[in-house]
Amino acid sequence: MDDIKILIVEDELLIATTLQRKLVKMGYSVVDIVSSGMKAIEVAIEKKPDLVLMDIVIKGDMNGIETASKLYDTTRIPVVFLTAYTDENTISKAEATGAYGYLIKPFQERELTTTIRMALKKHEETMKMEQLATTDSLTGIMNRRFFLQAIDKEIERTQRYGNRFSLIILDIDHFKKVNDTYGHSAGDEVIVSITQIVNKNLRKVDIFARYGGEEFIICLPETDYPNAMNVAERIRQNIEDNFIPYDDKKISCTVSIGVTNFHENGDTYDKIFQRADAALYLAKNQGRNQVVYQ
Ligand SMILES: [Mg+2]
Structure with a gap:
């Protein structure tokens, strides 16, 4: 078994250490034992376990169900x-968190391994599906x-905090x-190459997506328009200076x-998009290879 790391969240130390011993015997490594939800999230972020075994009644303000749902959303x-x-009530609440399994204490070792294995397998498939659903297959960007989901969150954040x-x-x-x-296939090369150039000019927080065939969209959080310009x-200059090797030729494009920016509360994605799109239209009409702000 490759090194599978497990975090135990359990407020009864005896149960936790017994479980730890069993897991280690089965070949898993236990990264930590914690007894509260806060600590569970903190340790999970720091130690990145592959799986969390979560008791429902634990110490602190959050129970295991609340902790699980927060944990899954963030990590x-x-x-x-x-x-x-x-x-029934507890079980259905636990199910609603998108949990990957449910073990009723006391359980046998056999149930434990099977549940862990099934949970890891299901998780791997879910991640693959998520990846496919959110990523552009040619460029690997969003x-x-x-993007539309991410920008909705950004607009909400902007309105809430006045960003x-x-x-x-x-x-x-x-x-x-x-x-x-x-x-x-040359066209594909061009698209990939441009994606790389844009990426080099962006920060980690920027949201960059392929919007359609040869159209890309970027959201720059916490950025006013002079900086966005x-x-x-x-980006425009870097792309103009770049030559894309293809067969024995060099393609330039x-x-x-x-460019636009979020105006004020009440600005919607549709309005923002329309301004940026109108600016793009102007850039095209004025002879291309240029940046226009609206
Ligand atoms: Mg407990």
């Missing part, structure tokens, strides 16, 4: 509940659907000509970029 680490409770953000839409100039001249201009 995506799968949780298996351990409990003496078998009433897809449009995931600001900027939005950039970028479109490859004469992309059809690249495809027609060099073929579609600088980022956009640097340019991009047009529309």
